[in-house]
Amino acid sequence: MTLRARLTAAFLAVVLGPVLLGALFIGTTVPAIGADRARERLDLAAGSVRAELGARCQRLAAAATSAALLAQDQDLAERPTTADGTGGGRAPARHEPLTALDVGFAATVLLTGPDGTVQASAGAPPPMNWVDCAAPGRGVGTSIAAVVGRRDTAGNDLGAAVAIAPVDEALAQALARISGVSVTVLSSGDSLLSTESRAEANAVRRTASLHEDGTTGSGRYVRRLDAGPGQPLRLALAVDPPANGGLYAVLVTVVITAGLLAMVAAWWMARSTTRPLTELAHAADRVAAGDLGIKVPVRSVDEVGRLATTFNRMTQEMRGYIRALTASRDQLRGYLALLGDTLSGTHDLSRILNVTLHTARAATGAQAGVVLLYDPVSKLLVAQSAIGSLPESDVDLGGLRLKLGEGLLGAIAESGVPERGRFSAVTPLAPHEPRAQTYIAVPFAAPAVTEGEEAARGLLVLYDRVGPEEFDVGDLVTLTTFAGQAAVALDNVRLHEEAQRLSLTDPLTGLFNYRYLRESLRRELERANRFNRTLCVVALDLDHFKHVNDRYGHGAGDAVLAELARRIRGVTREVDFAFRRGGEEFVILLPETDAAGGAALARRLGAAVRRTPVTTRNGPVTVTLSIGVAVYPEHGTTGSAVLEAADMALYAAKAAGRDTCRIAIAPGAARGTQPTRRGSGG
Numbered sequence: 201m202t203l204r205a206r207l208t209a210a211f212l213a214v215v216l217g218p219v220l221l222g223a224l225f226i227g228t229t230v231p232a233i234g235a236d237r238a239r240e241r242l243d244l245a246a247g248s249v250r251a252e253l254g255a256r257c258q259r260l261a262a263a264a265t266s267a268a269l270l271a272q273d274q275d276l277a278e279r280p281t282t283a284d285g286t287g288g289g290r291a292p293a294r295h296e297p298l299t300a301l302d303v304g305f306a307a308t309v310l311l312t313g314p315d316g317t318v319q320a321s322a323g324a325p326p327p328m329n330w331v332d333c334a335a336p337g338r339g340v341g342t343s344i345a346a347v348v349g350r351r352d353t354a355g356n357d358l359g360a361a362v363a364i365a366p367v368d369e370a371l372a373q374a375l376a377r378i379s380g381v382s383v384t385v386l387s388s389g390d391s392l393l394s395t396e397s398r399a400e401a402n403a404v405r406r407t408a409s410l411h412e413d414g415t416t417g418s419g420r421y422v423r424r425l426d427a428g429p430g431q432p433l434r435l436a437l438a439v440d441p442p443a444n445g446g447l448y449a450v451l452v453t454v455v456i457t458a459g460l461l462a463m464v465a466a467w468w469m470a471r472s473t474t475r476p477l478t479e480l481a482h483a484a485d486r487v488a489a490g491d492l493g494i495k496v497p498v499r500s501v502d503e504v505g506r507l508a509t510t511f512n513r514m515t516q517e518m519r520g521y522i523r524a525l526t527a528s529r530d531q532l533r534g535y536l537a538l539l540g541d542t543l544s545g546t547h548d549l550s551r552i553l554n555v556t557l558h559t560a561r562a563a564t565g566a567q568a569g570v571v572l573l574y575d576p577v578s579k580l581l582v583a584q585s586a587i588g589s590l591p592e593s594d595v596d597l598g599g600l601r602l603k604l605g606e607g608l609l610g611a612i613a614e615s616g617v618p619e620r621g622r623f624s625a626v627t628p629l630a631p632h633e634p635r636a637q638t639y640i641a642v643p644f645a646a647p648a649v650t651e652g653e654e655a656a657r658g659l660l661v662l663y664d665r666v667g668p669e670e671f672d673v674g675d676l677v678t679l680t681t682f683a684g685q686a687a688v689a690l691d692n693v694r695l696h697e698e699a700q701r702l703s704l705t706d707p708l709t710g711l712f713n714y715r716y717l718r719e720s721l722r723r724e725l726e727r728a729n730r731f732n733r734t735l736c737v738v739a740l741d742l743d744h745f746k747h748v749n750d751r752y753g754h755g756a757g758d759a760v761l762a763e764l765a766r767r768i769r770g771v772t773r774e775v776d777f778a779f780r781r782g783g784e785e786f787v788i789l790l791p792e793t794d795a796a797g798g799a800a801l802a803r804r805l806g807a808a809v810r811r812t813p814v815t816t817r818n819g820p821v822t823v824t825l826s827i828g829v830a831v832y833p834e835h836g837t838t839g840s841a842v843l844e845a846a847d848m849a850l851y852a853a854k855a856a857g858r859d860t861c862r863i864a865i866a867p868g869a870a871r872g873t874q875p876t877r878r879g880s881g882g
Contacts, residue, residue: 202474205470207466207469207470207473207474208463208466208467208470211462211465211466211469211470212459212462212463212466215458215462215465215466216458216459216462219454219455219458219459219462220455223451223454223455226447226451227448227451230442230447231441233442234441234442235421235441237442238421238439238441238442239421239423241380241381241439242381242421242423242437242439243423244379244380245379245380245381245423245437245439246379246423246425246437248375248378248379248380249375249378249379249383249425249431249435249437250425250430250431252374252375252378252379253344253375253430253431253432253433254430254431256344256365257333257334257344257346257430257432258346260333260344260345260346260363260364260365261333261346261348261363262346262363263309263346263363264309264345264346264347264348264360264361264362264363265348265361267309267310267311267322267348267361267362267363268311268348268349268350268360268361271311271320271350271358271361272350272352272358307323307324307343307364307365307366308321308322308323308324308325308326308327308343308362308363308364309321309322309323309361309362309363309364310326310361310362310364311350311359311360311361311362312359312360312361312362313358313359314357314358314359315359316359319359324366326364327341327342327343327364327366329341329342329343330342330343330344330345330364331343331344331345331367331427331432331433332344332345332346332347332432333345333346333429333430333432334346334347334429335429336427336428336429336431336432336433337427340386340434341367342366342367343364343365343366343367344364344365344367344432344433345362345363345364345365346362346363347360347361347362348360348361348362348363349361367385367433371385372384372385375435379437381437381438381439382420382437382438382439383435383436383437383438384435384436384437384438385433385434385435385436386424386433386434386435386436420438420439420440420441421438421439421440421441422436422437422438423436423437423438424436424437425437472499473504475499476496476497476499476500476504476505476507476508477504479496479497479508480496480504480507480508480511483495483496483511483515484511487515487518492515492518492519492522493515493519494515495512495515496508496511496512498512548693549584549689549690549693550584550585552686552689552690552693553571553573553584553585553686553689554585554587556571556585556660556682556685556686556689557569557570557571557585557586557587557660558587559682560660560662560678560679560682561587561588561662563678563682564640564662564665564671564675564678564679565665565666565667566588566640566662566663566664566665566666566671567588567589567590567636567663567664567665567666568586568587568588568589568590568597568636568662568663568664569586569587569588569597569660569661569662569663570583570585570586570587570597570598570600570661571583571584571585571586571658571659571660571661571686572584572600572602572609572613572658572659572661573656573657573658573690574604574613574656574657574658579603579604580601580602580603581600581601581602581603581604581609581610581613581659582600582601583597583598583599583600583601584658586598586600588663590634590635590636590663590664592635592636592637593634593635593636595632595633595634595635597634600632600633600634601632602630602632602633606630606633607628607629607630607633608627608628608629608630608633608639608641609630609633609641609659609661610630611628612641612643612659613643613657613658613659615643616643616645617643618640618641618642618643618676618679618680618683619639619640619641620638620639620640620641620670620671620672620675620676621638621639621670622637622638622639622670623635623636623637623638623639634663636663636664637663637664637670638663638664638665638670638671639661639662639663639664639671640661640662640671640675640676640679641659641660641661641662642659642660642661642676642679642680642682642683643657643658643659643660643683644657644658644659644660644683644684644686644687644690645657645658645687646687646688646690646691646694647691656690656691656694658683658686658687658690660679660682660683660686662675662679703715704716706765706780708758708761708762708765708780709761709762709764709765709780710762710765711765711768711769711778711779711780711786712777712778712779712780713779713780714779714780714781714782716779717779717781717787718839720777720779720789721737721789721839721842721843722839724777724789724791725832725838725839725842727791728791728792728832728833729833733791733792734792734793734794734831734832734833734834735789735790735791735792735793735831735832735842736789736790736793736794736795736797736798736829736830736831736832737787737788737789737790737798737829737830737831737832737842737843737845737846738787738788738789738790738798738801738802738827738828738829738846739781739785739786739787739827739828739829739830739843739846739847739849739850740785740786740787740788740802740805740825740826740827740828740850741784741785741786741825741826741827741850741854742760742761742764742784742823742824742825743823743824743825743826743854743858743859744823744858745757745760745783745784745823748760748821748823752816752818752819752821753818755816755817755818756814756816756817756818756821759814759815759816759817759821760814760816760821760823761780761784763814764786764809764814764823765778765780765786767805767808767809768786768788768805770808771801771804771805771808772788772790772801773790775791775792776788776789776790776791777789787843787846788801793831794831794834795829795830795831795834795863798829798830798831798863799829799861799863802825802827802829802861803861805825805827806824806825806827806859806860806861809823809824809825810822810823810824810825810859824858824859825859826850826853826854826858826859826860826861827849827850827853827860827861827862828845828846828847828848828849828850828851828852828853828861828862828863828864829846829849829861829862829863829864830842830843830845830846830848830849830863830864831864834866835864835865835866835867836867845864845865846864848864848865849862849863849864849865850862
């Protein structure tokens with residue numbers, strides 16, 4: 201059942217229910233009121249009938265009294281007189297008609313003797329049965345009469361004077377006019393008189409004979425009046441019921457009209473109520489299907505209208521959220537693509553960490569962040585990349601340096617367990633550690649590249665997520681993923697650096713190899729030429745190195761070469777480059793150094809080698825160096841020319857007796873006989 205149908209049914213029940221109840225109440229009350237009014241009319245009619253019959257009986261009594269007086273006068277006139285002047289004995293009464301009597305209301309006047317015989321009469325012939333007004337008895341008869349006794353002066357009973365009036369249709373009509381109701385005389389004889397038809401009169405008689413009050417088959421109300429003093433007749437009073445047919449028609453019309461109006465109002469109210477709800481439901485279905493452009497029309501200012509307004513505002517905000525999420529997704533995709541390109545296309549650790557940090561910040565909505573790497577030399581966590589700032593802290597994230605186990609971040613890095621939370625007064629912080637509202641920190645580590653090397657460790661930290669919420673478990677998972685990317689990047693960079701180091705360095709001495717010598721010489725010559733600087737090239741060779749291998753073994757020879765490399769690193773600067781050219785031959789590049797500087801370094805290195813023998817498993821080995829020095833652009837304008845000049849100076853040092861240093865001769869200068877280059881071991 202639809203909502204509109206339920207609302208319509210509810211409205212009809214609310215509206216038509218009272219109407220039907222009211223109609224039912226009126227329909228049941230009106231007959232009761234009509235019955236009460238009929239009983240009141242019957243009460244009044246009964247009083248009127250009794251009064252009328254009492255008045256008629258009184259008039260009959262007056263007529264009978266007049267007849268008795270008239271008869272007495274006649275008796276006195278005819279009686280003989282005695283000697284003393286008094287009346288003589290009683291003379292027999294005569295039966296002349298009472299012609300001198302005006303019977304008036306009475307239809308018949310009789311004079312009866314003591315034995316009840318009629319002595320005289322006036323008017324109509326006397327009826328067979330009549331009812332005495334003073335002693336009605338059963339009240340059944342065709343006439344009513346008033347009886348007055350007659351006596352002589354001596355008190356002797358002379359009989360009675362009777363005035364009789366017929367009980368006929370005229371009497372019934374007169375009683376009906378006076379009482380305003382129908383009057384029926386109840387009699388056992390055939391002379392039933394009534395204002396009604398005989399069938400209706402019989403119905404009234406049957407009803408009145410059974411009950412004091414009742415109704416006939418036609419619905420008339422009946423009241424029975426029993427005979428009594430002053431009311432000699434048994435009567436039935438009947439009154440028509442109130443004419444309620446019109447009222448019922450009005451009630452039916454009102455109910456039907458109210459029902460139609462209620463149905464129209466219910467349909468309108470249900471439609472006006474359910475239409476916006478239907479539109480809201482349709483709009484909700486469209487939104488569920490992904491159509492956020494739907495808009496619900498606002499048709500009113502009531503609760504439903506406010507609901508439609510709120511729904512439209514909600515969909516508008518959802519569109520804004522979707523646009524923001526789409527932009528964030530696109531931004532995150534861009535960062536992920538950049539991260540992937542960076543990881544696959546570069547081995548610059550700083551750039552990789554910076555891109556990783558930016559991507560992690562975009563994915564979690566953090567305001568600031570920092571990536572720290574553990575420096576095994578200083579034993580500190582050092583910030584490698586930082587982004588954003590913290591309003592509640594004046595600490596520079598880019599300069600953050602912490603010891604392992606120090607403060608919050610140091611403890612997380614040392615434990616290796618990621619954490620997230622909110623800063624409080626009891627949060628353990630180092631004096632120079634930043635403070636914010638929320639944080640999330642994930643440690644990461646890359647395995648050692650070489651045996652004995654300490655694993656590289658780091659920490660990815662984000663502060664203050666945008667909005668009131670703190671970082672959640674999803675953010676922790678996301679940041680763990682990016683920390684894993686940072687660890688992989690760190691591992692790749694270290695592996696790349698190690699591979700590059702192995703490809704450019706000599707595995708025995710750790711110095712750069714001859715391949716890297718050519719690249720470095722070209723690069724340094726370009727830099728010297730660009731800035732108008734000098735570049736000194738020092739070529740050196742171990743004297744009699746073949747003798748060392750033959751006497752002490754190749755293991756001792758390797759130890760001598762490795763120790764020579766260590767001593768070279770000891771006398772050179774950080775900006776200098778040392779190379780193993782091959783065998784026992786080495787080359788050193790000294791940027792921005794002239795011939796005198798190169799010769800000074802050659803003398804220090806020769807002294808360091810000569811002064812301290814090399815300890816091997818077969819005993820100490822004493823070695824010396826022959827060194828040649830050449831300078832760009834003084835001794836050559838190309839890399840090969842300068843290197844060749846240094847070689848010629850080296851050969852000159854060997855020709856001079858070894859364990860010495862020689863500076864190359866500038867081109868165009870007088871040259872002596874140059875020694876030829878000898879093989880390895882010289």
